[in-house]
Structure formats: C-alpha cells, structure tokens
Amino acid sequence: MPVLTGIPHDPEDGDSPMHQPNDAQPQKVDRRVQRTRQQLHRALMELILEKRYDKITVQDIIDRADVGRSTFYAHFLDKNDLFEQGLQLLGQDMHDHAADAHDEDHVVHSLSFFRHGQENRDMYRAMFDGGGGDFLLELGRRHIVADIEEHLAQQGSSDRGGIGGTPPNVVAQFMAGAMMSVLTWWLREDRPVPPEEINEMYQKLAMSGLQSLR
Amino acid sequence: MPVLTGIPHDPEDGDSPMHQPNDAQPQKVDRRVQRTRQQLHRALMELILEKRYDKITVQDIIDRADVGRSTFYAHFLDKNDLFEQGLQLLGQDMHDHAADAHDEDHVVHSLSFFRHGQENRDMYRAMFDGGGGDFLLELGRRHIVADIEEHLAQQGSSDRGGIGGTPPNVVAQFMAGAMMSVLTWWLREDRPVPPEEINEMYQKLAMSGLQSLR
DNA sequence: CAGTTATCGAACAAAGTGTTCGATAGCCAA
DNA sequence: TTGGCTATCGAACACTTTGTTCGATAACTG
Structure with missing residues (x-):
C-alpha cells in the first residue's frame, strides 16, 4: 500500500523507504x-x-x-509546504557554492550570500515583497547563526560560556540579522554595487562596528 | 454624504475632514x-x-x-489593514517612551526598544510566531533606520556622501537588522536577561564589532 | 428635539481549500 | 514484452472565508 513512495509528509514513522536513509544510497524515485x-x-x-x-x-x-x-x-500539504521545500533546495544550492568559495579568513562566509543573491536577485526580491520573506529570512538566519556559532565555538573554546561577557548566540543573532538586513536592502537597490564591494562593507562593520567609521 | 467621517482609507482626495489636518486641532470623532x-x-x-x-x-x-x-x-480594508493601523499605534507608544528615555550618548536609542519589548513581550512573541512578523520587523526597521541615518547625518556632515567608505544607509541597515534580530531572539528566550543587560551587549557589538570580543 | 450618520444583520456571489474516488496512463522489474 | 503496481487525472463535493449590498434601527451631535 505505498501511497506516493518517498514523501516526507510525516516526519515521524521512520519506515518511509525513500527518505535517503542514511548513507549515499541512490534510492530510485518514480x-x-x-x-x-x-x-x-x-x-x-x-x-x-x-x-x-x-x-x-x-x-x-x-x-x-x-x-x-x-x-x-x-x-x-499546502502552498507553504511546497514553498518551504523549494527553499530548502535553494539553501542547499547556496551551501554548495559556499563550500567552494572559502572566503579567505572571514568570520562569516558572507560573500557566498551576496553572490548567491546576485545570481537570484529577481527571485529574492519577489519573495521579500510578496509576503514570503519570513521563510527566507528564517532560513538564511539559521544558516548564518550555525556558521557563526561554529566559528566562535572553535576559537573561543578557552573562554567557556561567554566570550568577553557576550554569549556566542547573541553574537550570532546580531551578525545574522545584520547580514540579512544588508542583503535584502542591497537586493532592492536599483543599481547595486558588486557583491564583493557590499561584502567588504559588511565585513568592516562586523569586525569593528561603528568605530571603524570615525 | 459623509460615509464614515474621518476614515483614512484613501490616502488621496485631501478633503477628508477628520484627518488631524495639520496642527493640534482636536477634531471630534463620533x-x-x-x-x-x-x-x-x-x-x-x-x-x-x-x-x-x-x-x-x-x-x-x-x-x-x-x-x-x-x-x-x-x-x-481587511484584516491586514486593521493590524497595520494597530501597529502604528504601538509604534507611537514606543516612540513616546523613547522621547523620555534619552539613552545617554548611545548611537541608537536601543534601550527603548528592549524596554518596550519587555513590557509587551507576550504580544510581540505571538506576532512573530503567527506570521505577522513581517509587518513588525519592517516597522521597527524603519524606525531604527531613520534614527541612525539622522544621527550619522549630524556628526558625519563633514564627510559628505560616504563615511569612511561606507554609505550611511548601509550602516543604518546593518544596525537595524542586527537590532531587530537580537530583539526577537531575546523576546523568545524563556528566562531573558534584563533589558539593560541585553542592551549593553548590543551596544558593545554595534560600537566595536567582533573585535571587542578578543 | 430634529437631522444626520454609524451600526446592525441577513443575505449574497465569488473564490479558495482540501478531500474523495473510479478510471486511466505510465513506470519498473522480471 | 508482459504483468502488476502506483501515480496521475479530473470532476464533484462540502466547507470556509471574503467582501458587498441595503433597508431598518439605534445613537450621536448641535
């Protein structure tokens, strides 16, 4: 009685045969x-x-x-379900790009975001304007938060708990929000500066804050 | 034929008698x-x-x-219209609070946001979870962007155009996004630190960036 | 008090949602 | 190639929600 083989509808019941079980087992889909x-x-x-x-x-x-x-x-399940699953594909796409990139020694691999945004500008803009921005922002933020928390966890392992009095997750939230905000603003620009340039601005602010502007 | 005196439905046609014309003329509403x-x-x-x-x-x-x-x-017009107009009332409320506060010499009057969030925590959380977060984020961001751009315009009047190579609106977007991200994260916390404390963290990151954590 | 104006409430068309089911077409493995 | 399985089709369905209309009623203002 396989009803639509390999549909991730119910995250529970772990006997779904098509769910890319664990390792790289191709698993044919109709x-x-x-x-x-x-x-x-x-x-x-x-x-x-x-x-x-x-x-x-x-x-x-x-x-x-x-x-x-x-x-x-x-x-x-409904329109949102379709949309979210679609976004996950996009997310993977970006993540793959990011894997190649290796932004030198930047804390966040922010350049990947801007480059990916550059390539998919129309779609991103449409999403943000159309009320589907919530999903997109959340998704992007999760990526970045994970990225930053990992980074901080490495070098900050000596200061257990909080780094300089500021917990890692606060830092991560701060940077992720800043990133997404700059990104969406940049996407809306009519004649946007190139991704490398906006990335430099972001990095500068992220590293030194307002102080760098004096 | 006054159909519902003083309804802001159509922003055009400027003969609406109830619209708080210009100065502080009370204007009675039924x-x-x-x-x-x-x-x-x-x-x-x-x-x-x-x-x-x-x-x-x-x-x-x-x-x-x-x-x-x-x-x-x-x-x-519809549910969203009601909601947005309600938010504007909230926004005014917060703005009034902010006017009193005078956060010392901070660049953003961020403490006001955290305090306002503290007082209306339940409502904010419900909004963010329920899909009405878009409006709220946008509203908050507009407030902050205006705040920061004004601030930067004052002290940065010498460097016309870009400050230290970074345009003011980029800085504003950066800080506004960071602010809203930290704020929503903080609102979701089960046992949140007091507004003054989270505000300090935000200010520190805003002023010195990641560098302050070394 | 008299005139004006907002509210009520029921009814309505229109659009959208999510489900069901028998018939059909397409796929995959043997 | 065949046989069995299974995804798709498509029409019909009950249901919810939306936004509008209009005459009667109630409430406010000056």
Missing part, C-alpha cells in the same frame, strides 16, 4: 514523481516572479504546472 | 466610531495572543469585538 514535483516547484517559482506570493493560489500553481489538483495534495 | 475601532483593535490583539495571526479570520475578530460585519469593512 520518474512520474520526480517530474511532478519539479513541475510544481518550477511553476511556483515562475509565479513568484509575476505576482505577490500571498496572492498565488493552489489553482494557479497546478494550472501552470499542468498537474491535477489531487496530485498536488498527494505531494504537499 | 463616539460610535471611536468605540468601534477600539473594540476591533482590542479584539485583534486579544486573538493574536491566543492563536496564529494567519489563522485569525475577520469573523473571529468581529465576533470578539461584537461588531457587525459590514461595520468592519466600513472601517478597514
């Missing part, structure tokens, strides 16, 4: 399933570039994707 | 109108504390407020 999901993701992304996210209906999506209504609900 | 609006604002805020913002319907609101359906739409 072509039809692949095609359907891809169509839906593509359709949503296209629509996001055309109208506000919160004005997009499930009907719009399945029309564009040319997929049956019931099929949609066989794959995703 | 008691019924005041009562209705107040009821609706109160109802929404109550509901926000009970369930996710995006799951609240207009029906819920008017039931709670004990107001007719048509009356609701006579006052507000």
Whole structure:
C-alpha cells in the first residue's frame, strides 16, 4: 500500500523507504514523481516572479504546472509546504557554492550570500515583497547563526560560556540579522554595487562596528 | 454624504475632514466610531495572543469585538489593514517612551526598544510566531533606520556622501537588522536577561564589532 | 428635539481549500 | 514484452472565508 513512495509528509514513522536513509544510497524515485514535483516547484517559482506570493493560489500553481489538483495534495500539504521545500533546495544550492568559495579568513562566509543573491536577485526580491520573506529570512538566519556559532565555538573554546561577557548566540543573532538586513536592502537597490564591494562593507562593520567609521 | 467621517482609507482626495489636518486641532470623532475601532483593535490583539495571526479570520475578530460585519469593512480594508493601523499605534507608544528615555550618548536609542519589548513581550512573541512578523520587523526597521541615518547625518556632515567608505544607509541597515534580530531572539528566550543587560551587549557589538570580543 | 450618520444583520456571489474516488496512463522489474 | 503496481487525472463535493449590498434601527451631535 505505498501511497506516493518517498514523501516526507510525516516526519515521524521512520519506515518511509525513500527518505535517503542514511548513507549515499541512490534510492530510485518514480520518474512520474520526480517530474511532478519539479513541475510544481518550477511553476511556483515562475509565479513568484509575476505576482505577490500571498496572492498565488493552489489553482494557479497546478494550472501552470499542468498537474491535477489531487496530485498536488498527494505531494504537499499546502502552498507553504511546497514553498518551504523549494527553499530548502535553494539553501542547499547556496551551501554548495559556499563550500567552494572559502572566503579567505572571514568570520562569516558572507560573500557566498551576496553572490548567491546576485545570481537570484529577481527571485529574492519577489519573495521579500510578496509576503514570503519570513521563510527566507528564517532560513538564511539559521544558516548564518550555525556558521557563526561554529566559528566562535572553535576559537573561543578557552573562554567557556561567554566570550568577553557576550554569549556566542547573541553574537550570532546580531551578525545574522545584520547580514540579512544588508542583503535584502542591497537586493532592492536599483543599481547595486558588486557583491564583493557590499561584502567588504559588511565585513568592516562586523569586525569593528561603528568605530571603524570615525 | 459623509460615509464614515474621518476614515483614512484613501490616502488621496485631501478633503477628508477628520484627518488631524495639520496642527493640534482636536477634531471630534463620533463616539460610535471611536468605540468601534477600539473594540476591533482590542479584539485583534486579544486573538493574536491566543492563536496564529494567519489563522485569525475577520469573523473571529468581529465576533470578539461584537461588531457587525459590514461595520468592519466600513472601517478597514481587511484584516491586514486593521493590524497595520494597530501597529502604528504601538509604534507611537514606543516612540513616546523613547522621547523620555534619552539613552545617554548611545548611537541608537536601543534601550527603548528592549524596554518596550519587555513590557509587551507576550504580544510581540505571538506576532512573530503567527506570521505577522513581517509587518513588525519592517516597522521597527524603519524606525531604527531613520534614527541612525539622522544621527550619522549630524556628526558625519563633514564627510559628505560616504563615511569612511561606507554609505550611511548601509550602516543604518546593518544596525537595524542586527537590532531587530537580537530583539526577537531575546523576546523568545524563556528566562531573558534584563533589558539593560541585553542592551549593553548590543551596544558593545554595534560600537566595536567582533573585535571587542578578543 | 430634529437631522444626520454609524451600526446592525441577513443575505449574497465569488473564490479558495482540501478531500474523495473510479478510471486511466505510465513506470519498473522480471 | 508482459504483468502488476502506483501515480496521475479530473470532476464533484462540502466547507470556509471574503467582501458587498441595503433597508431598518439605534445613537450621536448641535
């Protein structure tokens, strides 16, 4: 009775056969399933570039994707579910890019963010304007917070608990928020400076704060 | 034919008699109108504390407020309109508090934010969790950006254009994002440190960046 | 008090949501 | 190639929510 093999719907019940179990076991997914999901993701992304996210209906999506209504609900819980899963793919994409990059010795691999933003500018802007920005911000922030906390954990291992009186997670939140804010502002610019340049500004502020401006 | 005297629905057509014209001219508003609006604002805020913002319907609101359906739409365009206008009231509230405070010589009057957050913690948290966080973040960010840009404009008037190579609006975005991120994180904490303490951390990071942690 | 104006409330069309189910087409392994 | 399995289709459905309309009623203001 496999109903749609390999759907991550319920995070519990651990007998789902398709969930990329542990190691790199290819695990074949029915072509039809692949095609359907891809169509839906593509359709949503296209629509996001055309109208506000919160004005997009499930009907719009399945029309564009040319997929049956019931099929949609066989794959995703609702529109948000589709969107979030799509974002995760994006997140992975960025993470892969970041792996190559190796921003010299910067604390945050911030350049990757700006470069990824550069390449996907239209989509990002559409998302932020359309009411889907919440998800995106949260996702980005989680990435950065993890990044920074790891970094701080390494070099700050001597000062256990708090570094200079400021707990690592506060620092992480601070930097992540700053990063996302600068990023979204930069994405909205009409004639934006290149990613390397905005990254330099961010790094300067992150390292020395306002003091660097005197 | 005055249809609901003094409704800000259409920002154009400047003959609306109730719009607090320019100076401090009291301008009487029909008691019924005041009562209705107040009821609706109160109802929404109550509901926000009970369930996710995006799951609240207009029906819920008017039931709670004990107001007719048509009356609701006579006052507000929709749920978001009501919410945003409610936030503006909050924003004014905070701004008034901030006026008293005079955070010593800090660049941002950040303590006001943390104090205001302290007092309205439940409501803020509910908003951020419920999908209404977008509005709130934007509102807070606008406040801060204005605050910082003003500050920088004063002392940085000598360096016209960019201060130390970093444009003022980039600095403002950086600090505003950092502020809102730390604020929301702090609001979510179970046993949060007092506002003065979190404010110190923020100020330290804002002034000296990561360098201060060495 | 009299005239003005906001509110009520019921009814309405329209749009969207999420589900069901039998029939069909496509896939995969043997 | 075949046989069995399974994803898709698509139409129909009940349900919720939205935003509007309008005449009757109640409340406010001067």
